[in-house]
Structure formats: structure tokens, C-alpha cells
Amino acid sequence: MSVLAQVANELTSSEVDIAQNIAFGIIAAAMIFSAFKTVTTANVVHAALYLVIVLAGVAAIFILLGSDFVGATQVLVYIGAIVVLFLFGIMLTKAQLGDDETVETERRSMGALVGVLLLVVMGYALVDTFENAELEFSDPEPIAFSEIDVKVSDVPTPVVDALPDVFGDRGGDDIVTITGADFATLVPEVQRRVPGAEVFGNNKQIADSIFSQYIVPFEAVSVLLLAALIGAIVVARKE
């Protein structure tokens, strides 16, 4: 077991909650600052780089919410691919924008008005509706299998002594199959000793969901991506 996991086991839930809130505060502050710079900075390349910070913050928020798969997808697709596309777009087009100061100020004040009004309305609705809604994370999935093969040398001596029926006089590199009630006794030890025995996150449920209930939207998205690929080539190629 890693040091980190040991530390996490010793923390009470309120301590974990405080740590999560501190992490959220730091990430949220960085994200809002970077998002503001993305939409206000004059330098196009800087805007793309601030966008990277926002996207990485979103990935961190996903992981904070327990959705590690979506967080990983966010990093791969957004930071890995989309930002690179943006940088190509910036380099292939030279931005020469004549600045008309009065028009620009008017646009900015109108945009700020719309943005602030929208924020006030949405903020009021959210605070009014979800004032006391608390996020509670359920415990990780119990492991799905009920028997396991272990090497006797991997099992700590007190456990071997406690289960003479199972282990008998075997030792060293012998493989022992543990089932039934003995397995329940062993679960914490097995989880600690056998890599992959402990199931973290909700990747399994996401996969089940995508490939059963949402298989039609999934196939539709694949066709959409193909259409977008062909469309982008057709639109952007020279005659």
C-alpha cells in the first residue's frame, strides 16, 4: 500500500472534506483568473496558453468529483489535441484587427452587461435551488469476485495462523485458493497485497453504460467525428 493511501486511511472524513475544499478553492481561483485572461488578453497566443490552465483546472475538478475517466479524457482530448489545433489556427492566420476604440468600448460594455446579468440570474437560481445540496461520495465498489488465488508468502503470518484449515502446512510459493467465509476474512489483506484487487473509480460503470444503454449515441458520435473529419478536409483544402 502506498504511503498516500495509508495517510488517507488515517484521516477522518471531516479532514478529507476540508482538504477537498482547500483544493477546490485553489483550483477554482486559478481557473477563474485564467478564464478572465483568456477572454480579455490582447495577445492571441497568451489566450491559448491561459486556456490550457482553465482546461487543466476542469480536469482537476473532474478528478475531485471522482470522475477520473472524464478527467483523463479531458487532458487527452482538450489539452492534447484541441489546444494544439488552436495554436495551429493562430499560426496559420495572421490577426490584423483594426482597432476602432469607440466601437470596441461599446462592445465590451454590452458584453460585460450581458455576462453579469446572466451570472446574477443563474447564481440566484442555483443558490435558491441547491442551497443545502451536499455531495456525498459512496464507498468504492465492493470487489466483484468471491475467490482468489494467493501465494502463501504474500499472506501475513497472523492470517495464516488464523486459518489453519485453508493453509495447513503449506508455505512459500504454494498457491492457495481462498473462497467463501475465509475470503471475507481475507478481503482487507487481499486488497492490500494483490495489485488491482481493489476497484477504484467508476470506469466500469461508465463502460457498461456507454456500450449498452448509450450505444446508439456512441455510434452516432463516431459517425459525427468522421463527418467532421471529412468536412474539415473539404472546407480547408486548396482547390
Next chain:
Amino acid sequence: MMLNQFLLLAAVLFCLGVYGVLTRRNGVLVLMSVELILNAVNINLVAFGAFQDNVVGDVFAVFVIAVAAAEVGVGLAMVLLMYRNRKSIDFTEVDMLKG
């Protein structure tokens, strides 16, 4: 953690994205602001998924990411085409369809 802290963060990101779409003239920067909006929506989806303790929010967030990738690809191709034809990517100059 409260649900609202995530929803309010997403609301702030969404409004900054709307501000960017309304004020930016450079086509690439408008597309970046659209990405901000889509990410705000994704935070909402995942936060509600965690709130209701199911994975539907995550699944839809993955779909939104895929659609966003397609959108950026086509959008940037169109910006490139516009630059090639007009030597400018100022969205305020594109008014040929205006009656």
C-alpha cells in the same frame, strides 16, 4: 463538498465564455470562448452525476467532449477558409448574409 460550489464555478466560466463570444472579433478567440462555455457545461454534467451518484453525467460529458472536438475541427477549417478568401479573420466583417 457542496454541490453549489461546482455549479457556481461553472456559471462563472459560462458567463466569461459568453462575454468572450460577444466581445472578441478574432475568429480563433471566439472558438476558444465557445470551448470555455462547453467546459462549464461539462462541469455541471459531472457535478450532477456525482450528486445523484450515477454515471450518466460522466457519459454525457464524454459525448460533449467528442462533439466539441468535432466542432473545433470544422470551426478552425472555416476560419482558415475565411482567412484565405478575405485575408482577415474578423468576425464583425462577415456580414454577407445580412439583409
